[in-house]
Amino acid sequence: MEPLILPWTAGEAGIVQPCLLAAITGILSHLLYFIRGYHVTSAYGILMAHTSIYAALTVAATSQTGLVSGILVSTAMFTSYLAALFTSIIIYRVFFHRLSHFPGPLFAKMTKFYGPWTNRNGQMHIEQNKLFEKYGSDIVRIAPNELAILSTDAIQKIHSSRSGCRKRNAGVYDVLHYKGEYNLDSILDREEHRYRRQVWEKAMTTSSLAAYEKSTREICHRWLNKIVSVDGKPIDTSLFSLLITFDHMGKIGFSHEFGTIEAGEENRMLRLLEIMFGQVAKMGELAWPVALLKGFNVGGEAAEFDELAKQMADSREREDDSENGKEDILKHFIRDLRAEKPLAFFNRNVLYSDAGLVLVGATDTIAAALSYAFYHLATHPLTQEKLYNEISNVFGKSVSSEFANTDLSKIAYLDAVIDETLRLDNPVCNNAARMVPPEGLVVDGVFIPGGSAIRVPGYAMQRSDKAFVRAGEFIPERWTTEPDLVLDRAAFMPFLVGPNNCVGKRLAMMVLRLVLSYTVYKYRFELAAGEDGTAIRREAVNNLILKPGPLNLVFTNRQ
Numbered sequence: 001m002e003p004l005i006l007p008w009t010a011g012e013a014g015i016v017q018p019c020l021l022a023a024i025t026g027i028l029s030h031l032l033y034f035i036r037g038y039h040v041t042s043a044y045g046i047l048m049a050h051t052s053i054y055a056a057l058t059v060a061a062t063s064q065t066g067l068v069s070g071i072l073v074s075t076a077m078f079t080s081y082l083a084a085l086f087t088s089i090i091i092y093r094v095f096f097h098r099l100s101h102f103p104g105p106l107f108a109k110m111t112k113f114y115g116p117w118t119n120r121n122g123q124m125h126i127e128q129n130k131l132f133e134k135y136g137s138d139i140v141r142i143a144p145n146e147l148a149i150l151s152t153d154a155i156q157k158i159h160s161s162r163s164g165c166r167k168r169n170a171g172v173y174d175v176l177h178y179k180g181e182y183n184l185d186s187i188l189d190r191e192e193h194r195y196r197r198q199v200w201e202k203a204m205t206t207s208s209l210a211a212y213e214k215s216t217r218e219i220c221h222r223w224l225n226k227i228v229s230v231d232g233k234p235i236d237t238s239l240f241s242l243l244i245t246f247d248h249m250g251k252i253g254f255s256h257e258f259g260t261i262e263a264g265e266e267n268r269m270l271r272l273l274e275i276m277f278g279q280v281a282k283m284g285e286l287a288w289p290v291a292l293l294k295g296f297n298v299g300g301e302a303a304e305f306d307e308l309a310k311q312m313a314d315s316r317e318r319e320d321d322s323e324n325g326k327e328d329i330l331k332h333f334i335r336d337l338r339a340e341k342p343l344a345f346f347n348r349n350v351l352y353s354d355a356g357l358v359l360v361g362a363t364d365t366i367a368a369a370l371s372y373a374f375y376h377l378a379t380h381p382l383t384q385e386k387l388y389n390e391i392s393n394v395f396g397k398s399v400s401s402e403f404a405n406t407d408l409s410k411i412a413y414l415d416a417v418i419d420e421t422l423r424l425d426n427p428v429c430n431n432a433a434r435m436v437p438p439e440g441l442v443v444d445g446v447f448i449p450g451g452s453a454i455r456v457p458g459y460a461m462q463r464s465d466k467a468f469v470r471a472g473e474f475i476p477e478r479w480t481t482e483p484d485l486v487l488d489r490a491a492f493m494p495f496l497v498g499p500n501n502c503v504g505k506r507l508a509m510m511v512l513r514l515v516l517s518y519t520v521y522k523y524r525f526e527l528a529a530g531e532d533g534t535a536i537r538r539e540a541v542n543n544l545i546l547k548p549g550p551l552n553l554v555f556t557n558r559q
């Protein structure tokens with residue numbers, strides 16, 4: 001029988017012919033496969049397939065030409081394949097892609113690696129904001145298949161209940177799951193989301209919040225005791241905002257005591273919490289490396305976080321006994337898990353997935369808002385005094401010698417201070433992208449093709465001159481007595497809008513109202529000696545949720 005003639009044994013042409021063949025295969029694999037559909041979640045399979053092909057090629061080549069030249073031939077072919085594949089991808093993205101007519105940096109048009117590059121200093125939200133000005137456009141291409149849009153029309157069209165835009169294939173959500181079970185925020189299916197959301201909403205009703213309020217007050221008192229214990233020395237309020245909200249989340253989420261306020265430092269769980277989203281953010285929301293790690297079943301700290309969330313949920317469930325009166329968020333999840341016909345918690349992995357989301361959702365977000373509220377109040381002493389006068393009127397009104405959320409919620413100026421903080425220093429500063437439905441979308445008269453990813457970045461939108469007068473200034477009165485300073489209220493969306501808006505909004509507002517009121521009522525605070533107040537923004541890091549830089553304040557007892 002004649003030996004099989006493989007390309008590299010085909011005589012004079014030597015290695016050129018097989019490399020040419022490999023290059024053509026590279027172009028074809030782009031045009032026939034990679035150009036179509038969404039492949040992030042297949043990252044592991046794609047890597048494995050390519051590795052297998054390379055291995056098979058090497059075996060075949062070495063068996064015919066010897067070890068060294070076999071490896072050289074297969075490597076040259078594989079390199080040609082990859083070079084042609086990526087060249088084809090880049091040429092297509094820059095010149096022929098459906099978004100090629102939108103302005104944006106060349107690097108962003110070529111590759112999603114533009115994301116990690118812009119977030120290399122953790123300031124992606126600020127870098128993105130600059131792009132709108134640089135390109136003189138409200139629509140900028142920030143990735144090969146993604147647009148950032150500065151428009152309130154877009155907010156409605158992307159996020160309202162009538163919108164056809166979805167989270168599926170938009171990037172970051174596809175990879176945020178626990179063993180295949182997505183959490184409330186990352187669920188891709190609308191129907192499934194609706195049922196899960198109903199369980200979460202039970203945990204956030206007025207009566208549920210009232211049941212948590214005692215714990216929130218307890219945390220406020222621990223914070224006040226901490227201020228007493230430092231005896232007038234400076235306190236890093238960014239660190240303590242995190243510890244306050246972390247301890248608070250432990251109590252109202254899981255009836256668990258973390259005790260980090262007393263310890264004055266982060267514990268392992270809190271570190272993991274930051275790392276968890278931080279890893280995704282550092283990659284500029286490049287999702288395939290996360291999918292790849294999940295495929296290999298290695299995730300380092302993210303996997304450790306998942307395991308701790310699981311342990312927290314298990315331990316809470318073991319303690320659960322409807323008679324023992326534990327009032328926390330997990331109570332509602334466990335009830336559904338144990339129900340004869342659960343609404344949404346059909347198995348334990350759903351519980352673990354959403355337990356992780358409680359840890360994430362109720363800590364860093366409120367912590368960022370609290371940190372910046374301390375910053376704005378410390379640098380605006382008149383606002384601090386005005387707030388003191390407003391809240392003093394309701395101290396002890398509903399609960400003897402305490403503040404109550406029901407009273408504080410009626411103080412418009414308190415909510416104005418919080419809203420203005422959330423506007424200027426939005427904790428969810430970038431907002432994740434959504435996928436445009438196949439029929440496309442018209443935003444402010446501009447057609448956005450179907451299959452594109454789009455987002456309205458919160459930081460840029462809420463600081464836009466088109467929506468707010470003196471947009472860069474902290475003016476709480478714009479939400480009370482000076483409404484002319486708000487040109488377009490729809491631009492304010494710290495909790496997002498539509499069916500996927502923040503389910504914890506009312507809880508967040510309760511915590512912020514109580515912690516700020518207790519602090520302002522008991523203390524005056526200002527920048528510590530040597531603190532110029534710039535590090536909180538300069539050293540802030542966009543970890544999907546904004547992590548503020550340090551801020552050292554000194555507290556003086558009002559009595």
Ligand code: HEM
Nearest residue numbers: 184185361362365366369428494495496500502503504508
């Ligand atoms: C100031 C504090 C907070 C801010 C600024 C905030 C902001 C947001 C935003 C912008 C979203 C939409 C995220 C997306 O598009 O993927 C969101 C969703 C969510 N938030 Fe919050 N959040 C805060 C506090 C909380 C708290 C205290 C919880 C309680 C656990 C919470 C739980 C959630 C959950 C579960 C979702 C997903 C909702 C859904 O998809 O139906 N958040 N939040």
